[in-house]
Amino acid sequence: MNTIIQNILVFSALTLALVFLVKKFILSPKKKSTKGCGTNNDCGCH
Amino acid sequence: MSKQINVALIGNPNTGKTSVFNALTGLNQKVGNYPGITVEKKEGICKLPRGVKAHIIDLPGTYSLNASSLDENVVIELLLNKKDKDFPDVAVVVSDVENLKRNLLLFTQIKDLEIPTILVINMSDRMEYKGISLDIKYLEKQLETKIALISTRKNKGIDKLKELITKYKELSVKPCMDASSIDKPYFDKLRKAFPNQLIYKLWLVITQDVNFGKTNRKSIEAAANFKTKSKTDLKHLQQKETIKRYQFINDTLKKGQTIDLESAKDLRIKFDRILTHKVWGYLIFGVILLTIFQAIYDWSSIPMEFIDSSFASLSEWTKNTLPEGAFTNLLAEGIISGLGGIVIFIPQIAFLFLFISILEESGYMSRVVFLMDRIMRQFGLSGKSVVPLISGTACAIPAIMATRNIESWKERLITILVTPFTTCSARLPVYLIIISLVIPEGRFIGLSYQALTLMLLYLIGFGAAVGSAWILNKILKLKSKSFFVVEMPNYKLPMFKNVALTVLEKTKAFVFGAGKIILAISIVLWFLASYGPGENFNNAESIVTEQYASENITEEELQQKIASHKLEHSFIGITGRAIEPAITPLGYDWKIGIAIISSFAAREVFVGTLATIYSVGSDEVETITNRMAKEVDVKSGKPLFNFASGISLLLFYAFAMQCMSTLAIVKRETNSWKWPTYQLVIMSAFAYIVALITFQLLK
Numbered sequence: 091m092n093t094i095i096q097n098i099l100v101f102s103a104l105t106l107a108l109v110f111l112v113k114k115f116i117l118s119p120k121k122k123s124t125k126g127c128g129t130n131n132d133c134g135c136h
Numbered sequence: 137m138s139k140q141i142n143v144a145l146i147g148n149p150n151t152g153k154t155s156v157f158n159a160l161t162g163l164n165q166k167v168g169n170y171p172g173i174t175v176e177k178k179e180g181i182c183k184l185p186r187g188v189k190a191h192i193i194d195l196p197g198t199y200s201l202n203a204s205s206l207d208e209n210v211v212i213e214l215l216l217n218k219k220d221k222d223f224p225d226v227a228v229v230v231s232d233v234e235n236l237k238r239n240l241l242l243f244t245q246i247k248d249l250e251i252p253t254i255l256v257i258n259m260s261d262r263m264e265y266k267g268i269s270l271d272i273k274y275l276e277k278q279l280e281t282k283i284a285l286i287s288t289r290k291n292k293g294i295d296k297l298k299e300l301i302t303k304y305k306e307l308s309v310k311p312c313m314d315a316s317s318i319d320k321p322y323f324d325k326l327r328k329a330f331p332n333q334l335i336y337k338l339w340l341v342i343t344q345d346v347n348f349g350k351t352n353r354k355s356i357e358a359a360a361n362f363k364t365k366s367k368t369d370l371k372h373l374q375q376k377e378t379i380k381r382y383q384f385i386n387d388t389l390k391k392g393q394t395i396d397l398e399s400a401k402d403l404r405i406k407f408d409r410i411l412t413h414k415v416w417g418y419l420i421f422g423v424i425l426l427t428i429f430q431a432i433y434d435w436s437s438i439p440m441e442f443i444d445s446s447f448a449s450l451s452e453w454t455k456n457t458l459p460e461g462a463f464t465n466l467l468a469e470g471i472i473s474g475l476g477g478i479v480i481f482i483p484q485i486a487f488l489f490l491f492i493s494i495l496e497e498s499g500y501m502s503r504v505v506f507l508m509d510r511i512m513r514q515f516g517l518s519g520k521s522v523v524p525l526i527s528g529t530a531c532a533i534p535a536i537m538a539t540r541n542i543e544s545w546k547e548r549l550i551t552i553l554v555t556p557f558t559t560c561s562a563r564l565p566v567y568l569i570i571i572s573l574v575i576p577e578g579r580f581i582g583l584s585y586q587a588l589t590l591m592l593l594y595l596i597g598f599g600a601a602v603g604s605a606w607i608l609n610k611i612l613k614l615k616s617k618s619f620f621v622v623e624m625p626n627y628k629l630p631m632f633k634n635v636a637l638t639v640l641e642k643t644k645a646f647v648f649g650a651g652k653i654i655l656a657i658s659i660v661l662w663f664l665a666s667y668g669p670g671e672n673f674n675n676a677e678s679i680v681t682e683q684y685a686s687e688n689i690t691e692e693e694l695q696q697k698i699a700s701h702k703l704e705h706s707f708i709g710i711t712g713r714a715i716e717p718a719i720t721p722l723g724y725d726w727k728i729g730i731a732i733i734s735s736f737a738a739r740e741v742f743v744g745t746l747a748t749i750y751s752v753g754s755d756e757v758e759t760i761t762n763r764m765a766k767e768v769d770v771k772s773g774k775p776l777f778n779f780a781s782g783i784s785l786l787l788f789y790a791f792a793m794q795c796m797s798t799l800a801i802v803k804r805e806t807n808s809w810k811w812p813t814y815q816l817v818i819m820s821a822f823a824y825i826v827a828l829i830t831f832q833l834l835k
Contacts, residue, residue, distance in 0.1 A: 096461030103466060104663050107656035114653065115737060115796050 447476030474658025516609025574782025
């Protein structure tokens with residue numbers, strides 16, 4: 091049981107991480123507004 | 137429900153606008169993570185009396201409403217668009233008591249837009265020192281406004297300002313001068329053609345490429361009953377307007393302000409003579425840089441060691457406390473180790489921003505810009521390029537955006553292309569960890585070799601930037617004119633609150649910005665390092681046990697061999713092996729290769745990646761530095777991170793374009809993929825060649 095839960099958690103974390111990275115580096119650069127970072131505290135420079 | 141009003145903070149650069157913003161909003165602010173310069177806008181909330189909340193917008197510094205750069209357009213566009221959600225209910229124009237005459241030009245223009253306007257006269261604590269006295273009542277009457285005489289340094293007058301903002305409805309919206317008198321017939325025609333529009337707004341739209349609502353320059357030009365003037369005539373009228381405004385300001389200040397030059401005590405000229413001297417100026421700047429780098433090393437060593445060992449203990453505690461399994465391993469070996477690789481650098485990043493902030497706050501940075509202009513001209517750049525290059529020490533992205541105030545397209549393009557060479561804070565973790573591994577700890581005249589190496593890397597970055605600017609200046613055949621004007625603000629003792637907020641804001645942006653990416657990459661890397669295809673990975677235990685059955689090795693050694701075998705045949709191991717032939721000549725192994733590839737997302741990911749890879753399968757409580765120091769080159773049996781491979785790696789990171797976000801911003805600023813592609817190919821190829829030559833010479 092413990093192994094199954096742990097595996098589910100690992101794959102969930104992996105999926106979330108991949109979705110985040112794809113959004114950050116593949117989808118978001120195209121969607122960025124022409125005004126730049128503006129008030130957002132995360133300009134994606136790191 | 138409490139009422140919320142929009143307040144726009146507007147003013148010339150160096151009037152203490154940001155200090156007023158900090159005094160009003162405190163920690164209730166959202167700030168773009170652009171170090172050094174307000175490129176876009178800052179927002180914050182200020183609680184006012186009677187339950188009113190003020191939404192404060194700190195707009196970029198501008199000298200007038202005649203925009204000459206993209207940043208200044210931000211101010212005009214907001215003030216002209218009544219439908220903008222941030223359109224101010226009240227404008228607060230911040231001025232400096234010592235430069236009131238120049239600051240009032242912008243004030244009179246904003247008043248003409250018929251927006252309720254408060255005049256803030258800041259730095260009142262310097263009045264006595266400078267022999268200045270003001271007749272506030274007279275000034276209020278002449279300027280048709282309310283004045284808040286404040287000192288953010290002494291925290292005086294802020295309550296009065298809050299009170300004036302609360303009572304903004306009582307402010308007069310009457311213009312303080314009639315701009316249309318510069319050409320009555322022309323303005324009359326304009327008024328007839330657009331009877332429902334404010335005349336001064338129309339004038340601003342005509343003279344600049346600014347839109348407001350449905351009326352823009354083209355629609356004015358297209359109006360049948362109105363014929364606009366030629367560009368030269370409009371420029372001439374603009375000059376006339378400026379002269380008229382200064383006549384009004386002079387008349388107002390003649391009675392409203394008195395300056396007793398005899399009682400003024402000014403050390404500024406003496407300081408400037410030394411700090412901008414063509415020999416002493418550079419020497420002092422060099423000494424300041426040396427002190428900064430030495431302090432970064434000396435002051436941060438204890439907190440860094442503490443953070444490093446804390447993360448190692450946390451990783452061990454997680455493994456021992458949570459139930460055994462894949463997720464526990466992911467937490468202990470992937471996430472905690474990866475995050476530890478970034479948190480460890482907080483002290484150094486904070487100290488770096490502390491010094492940069494002090495230099496900016498004190499007014500010294502403007503002297504550096506002035507000093508550097510002399511050097512910049514030799515390389516085809518102007519002093520304006522220095523601001524982005526210095527900002528680039530924090531992050532290339534805001535630095536590239538700061539090039540917007542360079543009027544010459546050629547100079548702007550060159551600055552955009554060379555700025556990524558400047559040592560940004562993302563390179564710092566890579567430099568620090570490699571330096572600590574390959575540079576001895578000794579000292580030379582009180583300065584550690586490690587601090588000197590770090591400073592040398594900053595100079596190499598700056599040298600590469602100006603060197604490539606010189607080459608680009610020769611290659612690029614673009615014609616443009618340029619001029620350089622820099623304002624020398626007065627020397628001030630840095631305000632603790634401003635410095636502290638800057639350090640907090642920059643460090644937070646660094647940790648949270650990088651932290652999210654590192655966390656995600658650590659998870660992916662841990663997965664790729666913990667799983668693999670085929671027999672070699674799945675049957676690793678039996679293969680290794682069989683292989684070493686005849687040898688007398690301990691259980692611990694056997695487990696290490698199994699972990700190493702698994703890692704080698706994991707997904708990441710297979711990928712690493714595939715790229716190894718390309719990086720072996722540079723002195724790197726496949727693990728470093730993986731770290732280089734993953735750090736293309738952001739340079740600082742390099743350390744986190746290595747921390748994750750080295751942690752997978754390891755049961756030992758080790759700090760990141762120790763793990764890296766223990767890595768051995770399989771072929772030679774020597775430490776993997778030795779002097780030759782270390783210097784090669786440092787130079788690779790000094791020159792390589794390892795930042796996806798920077799490439800995206802270069803594309804946006806140049807409106808073409810051509811320039812970021814050139815940048816990526818040329819910088820990466822140059823970095824590879826330099827790293828290759830360095831390793832081959834030093835090995």
